[in-house]
Amino acid sequence: MTDRPVGMLDSGLGGISVLAQALRDLPREDYVYFGDTAHIPYGDKDPAEVLRLTRQGVDRLLAYGCKAIVIACNTATSVAAAQLRQEMTLPVIGIEPALKPASLLPGEGQILVLATRVTLKLPKFQALMERYGNHAVPVPCSGLMECVEAGQLEGERVNTLLSELLTPYLDKPVKAVVLGCTHYPFLKKAIAAFLPAGTPLIDGNAGTVRQLGRRLAEEDLQASSEHPGGKVTFLTSSEDPATVARMEAMLQTALRSL
Numbered sequence: 001m002t003d004r005p006v007g008m009l010d011s012g013l014g015g016i017s018v019l020a021q022a023l024r025d026l027p028r029e030d031y032v033y034f035g036d037t038a039h040i041p042y043g044d045k046d047p048a049e050v051l052r053l054t055r056q057g058v059d060r061l062l063a064y065g066c067k068a069i070v071i072a073c074n075t076a077t078s079v080a081a082a083q084l085r086q087e088m089t090l091p092v093i094g095i096e097p098a099l100k101p102a103s104l105l106p107g108e109g110q111i112l113v114l115a116t117r118v119t120l121k122l123p124k125f126q127a128l129m130e131r132y133g134n135h136a137v138p139v140p141c142s143g144l145m146e147c148v149e150a151g152q153l154e155g156e157r158v159n160t161l162l163s164e165l166l167t168p169y170l171d172k173p174v175k176a177v178v179l180g181c182t183h184y185p186f187l188k189k190a191i192a193a194f195l196p197a198g199t200p201l202i203d204g205n206a207g208t209v210r211q212l213g214r215r216l217a218e219e220d221l222q223a224s225s226e227h228p229g230g231k232v233t234f235l236t237s238s239e240d241p242a243t244v245a246r247m248e249a250m251l252q253t254a255l256r257s258l
Helices: 016-025 047-062 074-087 099-103 117-121 123-132 144-149 156-169 184-192 205-218 243-257
Strands: 006-010 031-035 068-071 110-115 136-140 174-179 201-203 232-236
Touching (some): 016 243, 031 243, 068 205, 099 136, 099 174, 110 117, 110 156, 117 123, 123 136, 136 156, 232 243
Parallel strands (some): 174 201
């Protein structure tokens, strides 16, 4: 049945930015979103632990009959996507820092790649750097994800952290900033305030959703034209009953910003 849902997973709320993009670009599909909020963050964990947790998340989604899996987390994609594709027959789509499109932009200056420590260290990102990393500067951003998880998308805490992270790189021209974690699109407004007006902020969400659409078409898994689509089911590993309500609120925030 092609009207089965698409599964998405992330370590927490960040992947909801990808979910919002999917709802806009592939509106006939239904989605099940799993946020592993009990084990966040992934960005500072050992790769073996990230792989184990990602597998657990995938199992949760498969129990809902999902026809494809989107790993809406840069760290989990870097660690687990290739392994899961070997283990599974259904489409597995990942996300990666949008360094390629940033490198193709006109103009001069450095490209700041904001991401977690683990994402920046793993071979997948190193391969990206070798191909598209001319003038790219990796910026490990401990703490930003936690701001988003706490619902702090602007204000003193966010601005203080961004000042510490970005100021060392702002003495040279910046051509673009790559948001290499799915949490960071929620901080676009705050990040842009530290940059010259019009500096592009690029994430991998649209490219990931395009790839999802391509893979669904290749496997003849697209939802039928009669299917209304747009249904979202939220799952979490947290025992906090307020977590799902926070997820729903973050989705509305993401949809408003598209």
